[in-house]
Amino acid sequence: MESTTTSDIEIMLSSQSKINEVDFENLTFGTVFTDHMLVCDFKNGEWQKPVIQPYQPFTLDPSTKVFHYGQAIFEGMKAYKDEQGDVWMFRANENFNRFNKSAIRLAMPEVPEEVFMGGLRKLLHIEKDWVRYGMGRSLYIRPYMIATGEGVIAQPSSEYKFVIILSPAKSYYNQEVKVVIANHYSRAANGGIGAAKAAGNYAGQFYPTKLAVEKGFQQIIWTDDATHTKLEEAGTMNVFFRINNTLITAPTSERILDGVTRKSLIDLAKREGIDVEVRSLLVDELLNAAKNGTLKEIFGAGTAAVINPIVGFAYEDLYFDLPKIENSMAMELKDKLNKIQYKLAEDTFGWTEKIE
Amino acid sequence: MESTTTSDIEIMLSSQSKINEVDFENLTFGTVFTDHMLVCDFKNGEWQKPVIQPYQPFTLDPSTKVFHYGQAIFEGMKAYKDEQGDVWMFRANENFNRFNKSAIRLAMPEVPEEVFMGGLRKLLHIEKDWVRYGMGRSLYIRPYMIATGEGVIAQPSSEYKFVIILSPAKSYYNQEVKVVIANHYSRAANGGIGAAKAAGNYAGQFYPTKLAVEKGFQQIIWTDDATHTKLEEAGTMNVFFRINNTLITAPTSERILDGVTRKSLIDLAKREGIDVEVRSLLVDELLNAAKNGTLKEIFGAGTAAVINPIVGFAYEDLYFDLPKIENSMAMELKDKLNKIQYKLAEDTFGWTEKIE
Numbered sequence: 001m002e003s004t005t006t007s008d009i010e011i012m013l014s015s016q017s018k019i020n021e022v023d024f025e026n027l028t029f030g031t032v033f034t035d036h037m038l039v040c041d042f043k044n045g046e047w048q049k050p051v052i053q054p055y056q057p058f059t060l061d062p063s064t065k066v067f068h069y070g071q072a073i074f075e076g077m078k079a080y081k082d083e084q085g086d087v088w089m090f091r092a093n094e095n096f097n098r099f100n101k102s103a104i105r106l107a108m109p110e111v112p113e114e115v116f117m118g119g120l121r122k123l124l125h126i127e128k129d130w131v132r133y134g135m136g137r138s139l140y141i142r143p144y145m146i147a148t149g150e151g152v153i154a155q156p157s158s159e160y161k162f163v164i165i166l167s168p169a170k171s172y173y174n175q176e177v178k179v180v181i182a183n184h185y186s187r188a189a190n191g192g193i194g195a196a197k198a199a200g201n202y203a204g205q206f207y208p209t210k211l212a213v214e215k216g217f218q219q220i221i222w223t224d225d226a227t228h229t230k231l232e233e234a235g236t237m238n239v240f241f242r243i244n245n246t247l248i249t250a251p252t253s254e255r256i257l258d259g260v261t262r263k264s265l266i267d268l269a270k271r272e273g274i275d276v277e278v279r280s281l282l283v284d285e286l287l288n289a290a291k292n293g294t295l296k297e298i299f300g301a302g303t304a305a306v307i308n309p310i311v312g313f314a315y316e317d318l319y320f321d322l323p324k325i326e327n328s329m330a331m332e333l334k335d336k337l338n339k340i341q342y343k344l345a346e347d348t349f350g351w352t353e354k355i356e
Numbered sequence: 357m358e359s360t361t362t363s364d365i366e367i368m369l370s371s372q373s374k375i376n377e378v379d380f381e382n383l384t385f386g387t388v389f390t391d392h393m394l395v396c397d398f399k400n401g402e403w404q405k406p407v408i409q410p411y412q413p414f415t416l417d418p419s420t421k422v423f424h425y426g427q428a429i430f431e432g433m434k435a436y437k438d439e440q441g442d443v444w445m446f447r448a449n450e451n452f453n454r455f456n457k458s459a460i461r462l463a464m465p466e467v468p469e470e471v472f473m474g475g476l477r478k479l480l481h482i483e484k485d486w487v488r489y490g491m492g493r494s495l496y497i498r499p500y501m502i503a504t505g506e507g508v509i510a511q512p513s514s515e516y517k518f519v520i521i522l523s524p525a526k527s528y529y530n531q532e533v534k535v536v537i538a539n540h541y542s543r544a545a546n547g548g549i550g551a552a553k554a555a556g557n558y559a560g561q562f563y564p565t566k567l568a569v570e571k572g573f574q575q576i577i578w579t580d581d582a583t584h585t586k587l588e589e590a591g592t593m594n595v596f597f598r599i600n601n602t603l604i605t606a607p608t609s610e611r612i613l614d615g616v617t618r619k620s621l622i623d624l625a626k627r628e629g630i631d632v633e634v635r636s637l638l639v640d641e642l643l644n645a646a647k648n649g650t651l652k653e654i655f656g657a658g659t660a661a662v663i664n665p666i667v668g669f670a671y672e673d674l675y676f677d678l679p680k681i682e683n684s685m686a687m688e689l690k691d692k693l694n695k696i697q698y699k700l701a702e703d704t705f706g707w708t709e710k711i712e
Contacts, residue, residue: 030419030508037418059413062393062521063386067502070426070555071562076508107562142508146423147559152386152432152498152523153660154592156562165418167508182547189545189581191538193560199426200556203503204549206427206463206512225545226582236510304509 008114009038009122014054017129024132027170029304030140034127034166038119041148042109042160050119052126055165063150065157071147072199073102076303077260078138078169079124079355081131082343087124087355090341092117092141094260099143102196107156108145116143120164124355127166135338136171140304169304177300177308179219179234180212181283181315186225187233188255195254202236209235217314219300223283224255230280237300237308238262242329243289244296246275261301265333267349272336274329283315290320298322299330307334364470365394365478370410373485380488383526385660386496390483390522394475397504398465398516406475408482411521419506421513427503428555429458432659433616434494434525435480435711437487438699443480443711446697448473448497450616455499458552463512464501472499476520480711483522491694492527496660525660533656533664535575535590536568537639537671542581543589544611551610558592565591573670575656579639580611586636593656593664594618598685599645600652602631617657621689623705628692630685639671646676654678655686663690 014035022032033055040050066072075095080088096117100110120141124131131139143164149157185208187201188194194201205220212220219235232250233239238259241248247269252258269276289295290313300308309330312321339345340352370391378388389411396406422428431451436444452473456466476497480487487495499520505513541564543557544550550557561576568576575591588606589595594615597604603625608614625632645651646669656664665686668677695701696708 028507028509031506033419055418057415057417059415061413062411062519063389063498063523066423066555067428067500068430068498068555068558069562070428070557070559072423072426072559074424105563106559107566140508142419142424144423150387151384152496152521153384154558154561156566163418165508167419184547186545186547189542189548191540191542191564191581191584192545192548193556198556198559199422199424200549200554200559201426202424202510203426203428203462203554203556205510206425207461208547210463210512225547228547 008049009119010049010051011122012051012053013126019129022168024168027168029169030167032167034130034168036123036126037166038123038164040111040115040119040162042162043158047109047112047115050115052119052123058161060148061150063152065147065149065151068152069147069154070200071106071108071157072144073099073106073108073197074142074144074199075099075197077141078303078341079131079141080138080341081133083133085133086343087128087131088341088343088352089120089124089355091260091264091351092120092353095143098197098258102198103145105193105196106198108147108160111145111162115162121355123164123166128355130166130168132168135342138169140167140169142167175218176311177218178216178312178314179221179310180215180217181221181231181313182208182223183228183316185220187222189225191254195252195257197257205236221313229282229284231283231286232256234300234310237302237305240265240299240301241281241286241295242297244294246277247329248277248279248281250280251278259302261303261306264337264351265301268333268336269329271348272332287315287318296323296325297328297330306337364405365475366405366407367478368407368409369482375485378524380524383524385525386523388523390486390524392479392482394479394520396467396471396475396518398518399514403465403468403471406471408475408479414517416504417506419508421503421505421507424508425503425510426556427462427464427513428500429455429462429464429553430498430500430555431455431553433497434659434697435487435497436494436697437489439489441489443484443487444697444699444708445476445480445711447616447620447707448476448709451499454553454614458554459501461549461552462554464503464516467501467518471518477711479520479522484711486522486524488524491698494525496523496525498523531574532667533574534572534668534670535577535666536571536573537577537587537669538564538579539584539672541576542584543578545581547610551608551613553613561592577669585638585640587639587642588612590656590666593658593661596621596655596657597637597642597651598653600650602633603685604633604635604637606636607634615658617659617662620693620707621657624689624692625685627704628688643671643674652679652681653684653686662693
């Protein structure tokens, strides 16, 4: 192995790469994984030595706590290749910080920076060939942690496994997205775990989303659970509304994920002189804006899709198509963000980090 | 094997039992498992043949959906041995029905009755020796289902594993339980998954409970997340309050689990002529009752502990000890319920089913 500052990470390389078996032109998101993964176990009250090893299954007892009590958190971010063939991470440090906030909320141990960030840098260095150049192409990074202690008693686990797996990706959503505004189901409680990237937050969304899909929609715009009057998230993404030339997105809270794409878009929009309001848009305001023609755009923002324009929404018995517009802020911001990610424009924010 | 109506269940018996290695006098709840488990896989849109096999670990890909999106549900119930050595299930059909309600809410496939109930009966028949006679002794039954499909995209899995494992148990809580009334954190949202026995509901409780433990309490009494004025559950149990001679327990809702012990206690109390009110008790009512001496008892109700008396509670800066009373309704109801479970009293409700 090359000499890098990884004396504290054990590296076991795969004897053979499967990269030549992968059709990079036809990738289904999140289904193909690279040759290696990082694994670090927490036991006896401390993190053990992280290991980069061939991608391989885990062997877990049927009483493993993640199966029963849901202590499981994750992150999602991407690495990109530039025209020169260098690989860049985008704001991975933000994901690292959020991961540990999720860990605290789920009563799981925080992962040390040298394990999460140090391990990730080394893993990306080893898997550089899996990042392909070209707009929309990326290597999706999935760090996660699960409770691996055994025993069916509802108490926090004393053992955990931190893992990073990598999946080559092309663009995420291709279809036109129509959404339903939630008026009964919800994704997060006040004082709950909605701000954590916890596995349990996702499972609860599937059934309401299935009901929406059965009615011809693809996603749900979630509202606050107490009153269903405040617009909060779109599917598994943050959500932005453009009324006239103002962008509006909900403030982060215990119910809303502090999305890295969301905050990057807010910064980018401000730099571009776009008026951004971080406040709760009310359902009534949205309906009025749709009726009087001032509602121009709605889009989701998240790592997987970056920006996902919404073409129409339903609320109770009403349905509204979004107007087709020339100068879409969603498309402008997506383009500017992509150019930073692919190193095609100057990164004035310091968001990108080169993998050496 | 004996001839039973299990031609549709494949049975692979362990070559050697580990029962003689188990110290039944010193059992930690949920840590010792019997020789066999039932496993049934769902794939290609249908349930495969259930298998009773030696208790053994699972091999799962790092991208398995239960690790990432939290599709995981479970049940908990008990089997008891009577003086004659016969084994009885207690209201297992209620757990079966609730399991499938949880499955629907988590967008998981419902488990057929012949797999859940038929498999359970056969498994208990095989493991009869693991049920010991004596008050407080039981065999804890843990059916659960996890998403076993692979891929890190936030969509319902297409593959699942249904499992039943069994754990011999003695009584659950021994310590005196003091609780904190939640005024910030919460366990369930309106329109959320609080009524489902979903893994994700438990992980979210651990951190607030840890904060309570650090202050010298053992559990939290959860309140509604929107106003924190309605008393809803105690830890992972339903909760009953006795004011004067009236028992009060919250109605089931989207936020509250429809507990089998809870509903059994309501029926038992009514049969005994105890006044039961199924309504939301308000925090203010509780504080007033504690101050004016009409609050007599608080207890949690759930399968693991059956009834768990609470000896004191804190609310913000206030602390109240519960009075020590002679004629405890909690103890009376627990005794009557236990006698039905152990077949020491007539089961006028038809709650018990003999394992043949």
